[in-house]
Amino acid sequence: MAAGGAAVPVHGTGAARADGTARLRRVGREALRQASAVGISLFGLLAITFFIGRMLPLDPVIAVIGDDAPQSTYDMVYRELGLDRPLWEQFAIYVGKVLQGDFGLALNTSNRVADDLLRVFPATVELATVSIVIGVGLGVPFGVIAAVHRGTMIDHIVRVVGLIGYSAPNFWLGLMGLVVFYAMLGWVGGPGRVSVFYIDMIEPRTGFLLIDSLLANEPDVFWSAVDHIILPASILGYSSTAYIARMTRSFMLEQLSQEYVITARVKGLSRARVVWRHAFPNIMVQLVTVIALAYAFLLEGAVLTETVFAWPGFGRYLTLGLLAGDMNVVLACTLIVGLTFIALNLISDILYRLLDPRTR
Amino acid sequence: MRRARTILVAASAALAVTSAAAQAQTRTPRDALVMAWNIDGILTMDPAQIGEVVTDEIVNNTCDPLIFQNVDDPARLEPGLAERWEVSEDGRTYTFHLRRGLRHPSGNPVTAQDAEWSIRRVLYLGFGNAAQYTQWGLSKEKAEEQVRAVDEHTLQVTVPEPWPPSLFLYVFTGRQGFILDRKAIEPHVGTRADGTSDYGNGWLRTNTACIGPYRLTRWTASDTVILERNANYWRGDVPLRRVIIRHVAESAAQRLQLERGDIDIARDLNAEDLAAVEANPNLKLNAALRHQLYYIGANMDHPILGNDDVRMAMRYLVDYQGLERTVMRYSGRAWNSFVPQGAFGALPPERGLIYRLDIDKAREYLARAGHANGFTVRLMHGTAFPSPDIAQHFQANAAKVGIRVEIEQMASGQLFSRMRDRNFELAFLAWSPGYPDADANAMRHVYNPDNRPEARQGMFLSWRASFYREWFNEAVLRARLIRDEEERKLLYHEIQERFMREGPFMYNFQQVRQLAMRNELREFKHHAFKVFYTTARK
Numbered sequence: 001m002a003a004g005g006a007a008v009p010v011h012g013t014g015a016a017r018a019d020g021t022a023r024l025r026r027v028g029r030e031a032l033r034q035a036s037a038v039g040i041s042l043f044g045l046l047a048i049t050f051f052i053g054r055m056l057p058l059d060p061v062i063a064v065i066g067d068d069a070p071q072s073t074y075d076m077v078y079r080e081l082g083l084d085r086p087l088w089e090q091f092a093i094y095v096g097k098v099l100q101g102d103f104g105l106a107l108n109t110s111n112r113v114a115d116d117l118l119r120v121f122p123a124t125v126e127l128a129t130v131s132i133v134i135g136v137g138l139g140v141p142f143g144v145i146a147a148v149h150r151g152t153m154i155d156h157i158v159r160v161v162g163l164i165g166y167s168a169p170n171f172w173l174g175l176m177g178l179v180v181f182y183a184m185l186g187w188v189g190g191p192g193r194v195s196v197f198y199i200d201m202i203e204p205r206t207g208f209l210l211i212d213s214l215l216a217n218e219p220d221v222f223w224s225a226v227d228h229i230i231l232p233a234s235i236l237g238y239s240s241t242a243y244i245a246r247m248t249r250s251f252m253l254e255q256l257s258q259e260y261v262i263t264a265r266v267k268g269l270s271r272a273r274v275v276w277r278h279a280f281p282n283i284m285v286q287l288v289t290v291i292a293l294a295y296a297f298l299l300e301g302a303v304l305t306e307t308v309f310a311w312p313g314f315g316r317y318l319t320l321g322l323l324a325g326d327m328n329v330v331l332a333c334t335l336i337v338g339l340t341f342i343a344l345n346l347i348s349d350i351l352y353r354l355l356d357p358r359t360r
Numbered sequence: 361m362r363r364a365r366t367i368l369v370a371a372s373a374a375l376a377v378t379s380a381a382a383q384a385q386t387r388t389p390r391d392a393l394v395m396a397w398n399i400d401g402i403l404t405m406d407p408a409q410i411g412e413v414v415t416d417e418i419v420n421n422t423c424d425p426l427i428f429q430n431v432d433d434p435a436r437l438e439p440g441l442a443e444r445w446e447v448s449e450d451g452r453t454y455t456f457h458l459r460r461g462l463r464h465p466s467g468n469p470v471t472a473q474d475a476e477w478s479i480r481r482v483l484y485l486g487f488g489n490a491a492q493y494t495q496w497g498l499s500k501e502k503a504e505e506q507v508r509a510v511d512e513h514t515l516q517v518t519v520p521e522p523w524p525p526s527l528f529l530y531v532f533t534g535r536q537g538f539i540l541d542r543k544a545i546e547p548h549v550g551t552r553a554d555g556t557s558d559y560g561n562g563w564l565r566t567n568t569a570c571i572g573p574y575r576l577t578r579w580t581a582s583d584t585v586i587l588e589r590n591a592n593y594w595r596g597d598v599p600l601r602r603v604i605i606r607h608v609a610e611s612a613a614q615r616l617q618l619e620r621g622d623i624d625i626a627r628d629l630n631a632e633d634l635a636a637v638e639a640n641p642n643l644k645l646n647a648a649l650r651h652q653l654y655y656i657g658a659n660m661d662h663p664i665l666g667n668d669d670v671r672m673a674m675r676y677l678v679d680y681q682g683l684e685r686t687v688m689r690y691s692g693r694a695w696n697s698f699v700p701q702g703a704f705g706a707l708p709p710e711r712g713l714i715y716r717l718d719i720d721k722a723r724e725y726l727a728r729a730g731h732a733n734g735f736t737v738r739l740m741h742g743t744a745f746p747s748p749d750i751a752q753h754f755q756a757n758a759a760k761v762g763i764r765v766e767i768e769q770m771a772s773g774q775l776f777s778r779m780r781d782r783n784f785e786l787a788f789l790a791w792s793p794g795y796p797d798a799d800a801n802a803m804r805h806v807y808n809p810d811n812r813p814e815a816r817q818g819m820f821l822s823w824r825a826s827f828y829r830e831w832f833n834e835a836v837l838r839a840r841l842i843r844d845e846e847e848r849k850l851l852y853h854e855i856q857e858r859f860m861r862e863g864p865f866m867y868n869f870q871q872v873r874q875l876a877m878r879n880e881l882r883e884f885k886h887h888a889f890k891v892f893y894t895t896a897r898k
Contacts, residue, residue, distance in 0.1 A: 200584070
């Protein structure tokens with residue numbers, strides 16, 4: 001497929017340079033194609049969101065002026081928001097501004113959407129990252145163990161626990177978690193990102209409170225942040241654990257029934273070695289896809305969990321924008337979600353190449 | 361064995377330490393008031409634009425108006441930034457004398473020019489709050505002559521009619537009556553889309569610049585609001601140094617925080633959680649009857665709903681007393697009139713609550729209207745409590761008399777927008793008047809200046825419902841000019857009793873503001889219109 005000059009060995013420095021240039025050009029072309037594909041996807045995503053959004057019977061003007069403003073004010077703000085123009089023109093203006101890096105103002109918060117996103121997205125990334133670490137840290141070993149002990153009690157327990165994690169609503173789990181671990185036992189912090197004593201103490205640099213508090217050398221704030229993130233992250237991590245464990249189990253079962261596993265066992269290798277050193281590396285590629293998807297799902301923001309834990313994250317921001325008919329917020333968030341998926345796709349592509357010898 | 365025991369001991373020690381750490385952190389700071397509240401509604405801090413309760417409460421604790429409402433009785437007016445005022449003999453010119461020597465937090469003196477600019481900008485910007493002035497005949501076209509600073513300490517306001525002062529002066533107690541720091545705002549003035557000045561509206565979205573007990577130091581949307589006490593406040597320092605409002609949307613989460621002592625007040629508890637608070641010896645409830653009314657509004661253009669007998673039938677389809685004991689136990693008092701209890705001109709309780717659930721009576725009225733077999737009608741409502749509860753209750757009772765109610769739930773923005781377009785049949789909504797006088801709601805619910813669709817008088821609920829009757833228009837306008845209080849009250853009683861039979865709105869409850877708080881918090885005061893952070897102590 002990737003034939004051409006590179007397939008034929010050519011000697012000499014001139015040839016090597018020509019070969020190098022060709023490769024460079026090819027890589028450049030490939031990158032350009034990728035970039036334009038990304039651009040077109042994002043544009044399509046924006047267009048669809050915009051037109052569907054504008055067709056919803058939501059009126060952003062009322063949100064701005066209040067319910068009892070006179071009609072003249074209504075009309076003026078209607079014009080100010082550009083709603084009197086044809087849809088395609090509104091869209092063109094919006095895209096033009098986005099290309100200049102201007103995402104407009106958010107009606108709900110009165111801030112620039114870009115500033116809001118710099119605040120809410122890191123909050124969600126922080127939560128999602130801790131959650132996925134928990135999800136992978138528990139889900140993969142559970143899945144492998146369940147596969148190895150297929151049909152035994154251990155397998156059943158992992159399956160049932162997984163099923164609960166997968167099907168119990170996070171909203172309910174969150175509330176139960178708060179009742180038990182916050183209100184009754186007092187092991188973790190309550191809703192919010194940090195205790196009331198530390199609010200406003202840390203100047204956001206990265207937006208990740210765990211990192212910012214360490215950068216500011218405030219260990220108390222750091223521990224308070226840990227105290228507050230641990231429960232929501234565990235709840236979210238639990239449902240990814242369930243998903244990851246289930247997938248790991250079925251990938252492993254497939255590998256464990258392969259002949260090379262039997263051969264390895266016959267050769268006298270220990271079971272642990274066969275499982276972890278022979279079978280497990282072979283499911284890595286599939287596992288990366290599953291983990292990337294689970295992570296992307298978490299990055300979209302879990303609205304209900306964010307609501308229960310008063311977590312000022314991306315999911316709630318998008319939902320509130322949507323309910324207020326605030327298209328600036330909805331479109332910018334759609335772009336972020338689109339970019340997240342594309343970025344995670346790219347990363348898992350790169351990981352494939354590293355993990356799968358056939359693609360090297 | 362020994363190893364296992366060591367591990368066990370270490371684990372319990374760790375557990376004890378973490379629990380102790382958690383316990384130590386559960387108290388709120390002694391000099392701060394910490395509240396959990398759903399603050400998603402905050403849109404702007406500009407007093408000219410604010411239109412919802414959360415921000416209204418915040419700015420009322422950061423900005424002083426010309427005239428204060430007494431902390432215990434909203435109908436009692438007290439000197440604010442104006443130390444005294446007088447009314448001219450013809451009753452049209454009000455002269456306010458501002459206190460001398462006051463300074464904004466920026467250090468700029470508080471002047472009559474500030475007051476002039478602050479009032480005019482409300483009119484120029486024309487948001488909902490401008491109606492508080494325009495309904496008395498002030499207008500943006502005439503603002504320059506109607507609102508004038510005579511000198512640095514004297515402000516004159518001239519109105520076209522000799523309104524009763526007890527009525528008109530309320531306008532200076534609310535957010536439209538704040539004196540803003542003009543000099544501090546002017547460098548931030550921008551322009552609007554039509555090229556006119558924005559009078560600092562853009563900057564004031566996220567800033568406050570006025571004289572008051574607290575100042576806003578941080579607002580992070582859907583997360584936190586922090587107020588800090590202003591040192592050297594002219595009425596003396598307030599007891600609590602800081603007010604921290606944390607955004608928590610979930611009732612159950614708020615309750616857990618309150619029980620653990622991580623907050624002092626929970627603002628959005630549902631009936632179940634309020635009951636738990638009531639039963640908890642460490643916590644208490646503190647209620648005030650607000651003037652907000654819940655009602656089901658009917659569109660008079662509708663061929664069936666326009667019939668007075670049909671609406672009479674519907675008034676008998678709500679179990680006011682039953683709901684007051686259950687769903688609305690903590691959050692509402694049953695009420696059928698457009699003048700809320702506590703306002704000037706309100707009916708006495710036995711005349712203001714005259715309906716009850718009565719299926720036979722409803723059938724009777726339907727038969728009289730010629731709809732004995734019922735009909736189908738759409739009822740729209742918002743998502744917030746108690747809209748879904750009352751809508752479903754009404755639907756169930758209506759079904760008993762053959763009225764098939766199709767319920768449509770939607771976001772509040774959409775709901776208001778549909779009302780303003782007269783695009784509805786029945787709608788469940790709430791309305792808060794601006795001041796404690798019958799006139800406030802009479803002017804919006806009863807009086808309709810122009811019923812033509814193209815008049816687009818969306819700020820009048822009567823116009824939205826296409827309700828237009830000459831007698832009511834004339835009576836409402838007459839009442840607001842009567843200077844004899846007794847005579848004015850009697851006329852309002854008459855208007856209310858007729859409106860309860862003929863009006864398009866079927867009022868059912870008056871809202872109660874229920875604050876759930878820790879026992880340690882003392883002297884926290886609130887009344888129908890305002891919540892004061894300034895009196896609270898721990």
